[in-house]
Amino acid sequence: MMIKLKKVLTLRTIVATSAGLTLASSSFVAAIQMAGFLAGDSAWIAIMVGGMLCLGAGACFSELNGMLPSAAGIRLYFGRAFGDTVALAVSLLYMFVVMCVVGAESYVLGNILSEALPVVAPVVWILFMFVVVTLMNIRGIRLAGNFQDMVTYGLMVSLIVLAFVGFYHTGFRFTTPVAPGGIVPVINAVAVGVFLYVGFEWVTPLAEEVTESRLIARGMLVAVGLLSIIYSLITMAMTSAVPREAIAGSPVPLLVFARYVLGEAGVLWAVVICLASSITTFNAGLISVSRFFYASARENVLPRVFSKISMRYFTPWVAILGVLAVALIVSMLVLITGRYLVLLNTAAAMESIVYAMSGAAVLVLRKKSPGLPRPYIVAGGAAVPVLTIAVFFLLALSVMAFDPVTAVSILAGLGISFWYVMKVVPVLKEKNSARRPAARRRPAPVSESQPEAIPAGTDTGSKPEKV
């Protein structure tokens, strides 16, 4: 059925949303971390490989999204494919990981701002950012579509220009750009490099705002392609222009690079880039997770208190404050321990698990629901989904193998999540069913004497009535 809507999104906005959610200040940290596995300036190889693998996952998401266009996203796809318990447990953990990414992002941005303005400590910047974003969320303020497009495309152009400034600075000289130093370093780099693309599929909730679901597929694929090129250029520029020891392990590599090639003007440029990168990720992360909290509370999967709504702004204020609290705690823990890389690795591993599951969901649903309309089908039969499952499963294992803390976090997270879904959720559901009115409001149907259905659009002789 073709449904017309007053407002529909264009490909330009879909690409901007997908890329904008992915580009973050912490992405530059991950880029340098992945470059650390490889020899010379060959990080672009791992970035391109990571991008191509994400295109496979993107194709799987496109098939799922075409079949089930809904803001519920993985909760719905995995629910249909693997059952509600698995879908809920994975979604809950995934949302928790997103909150951790928001925490890590605030830590990185706090450090960048503090580097530019040393009189203000990172903790002050972090608190300031959280308060601003929370107030924006509670008041229901969103970036206007056109403004967001402008910010994202401006950011992409700015990164490309900055990369070429770096290349010019080094006289376009690169160290072993095509010799990464072996297959194992490449695998490790790609595993971490998945973080660079975290969130490109968060654009699928927009499926309900387009009338042509193939646009979402096209938008995701274009965004991943653009991101691969931009990340490759800026990472090569950073590794070729700045000595490795000056940039490795820094929470602010882009700023170090910009200062190295352009002095204090570069610092200002890097601050603007990082602010623009963070604003979309930060805001979208908080909005998505708080809406998920709210919907889960409405479904009696989380405590009822999270479904409370601000009567003034129509926003789920308790859910927003709950997300703020968790992200703030994560941020403070990172500030105290300085172990922000664990969060990036955990996010990369969790994202790989979700991508692998998306491949599996495509195959399961092709068998389980062959009749569902599929406006987009991954080409090549089962090859791409099978490859997506195998590759991302291996990448998740690879991240966990070189970072035991990540392995423990993911396994403990999955254990707690499944325990919560199997033990706590039934209690919450039972409590709620006891609270609901015993009698249904809908009158029982009068059997055998129901009036005939009135066909859609039939003039019933009545004017639009105000009830």
Added chain:
Amino acid sequence: MATHQEITDSLKAFAEGYNSNKRLQTMNRDWNRVIQVLTTDIESAHTLELKDGELRFWEGAADKPDLTVLADSETLADMFYGDITPTEPYMNGTLKIMGSEDDIVRLDFISLLIWGE
């Protein structure tokens, strides 16, 4: 399977609940939207219009709605009577809503404020 008339009655109950809530009307006075309600299993279409805080509805489809609510007749009748929350059918894919995410959330808020948990 619910009938077209049952869906009409459920929308009547929904609209009565809405229009008797002055606070809800005040909160939505700037939210002017046309919402189309379509069924997947019987031939039935309705249009809800929110204008200046007031809600009215009529039978038949809308020309260019802001939101389209699509589900089987049973789900729609139960949902507009407030016997089920929209969240559960939405999460399992039985209920589809086409429109902006903010509008979808607002519609759920309205249902919550009319019928409670």
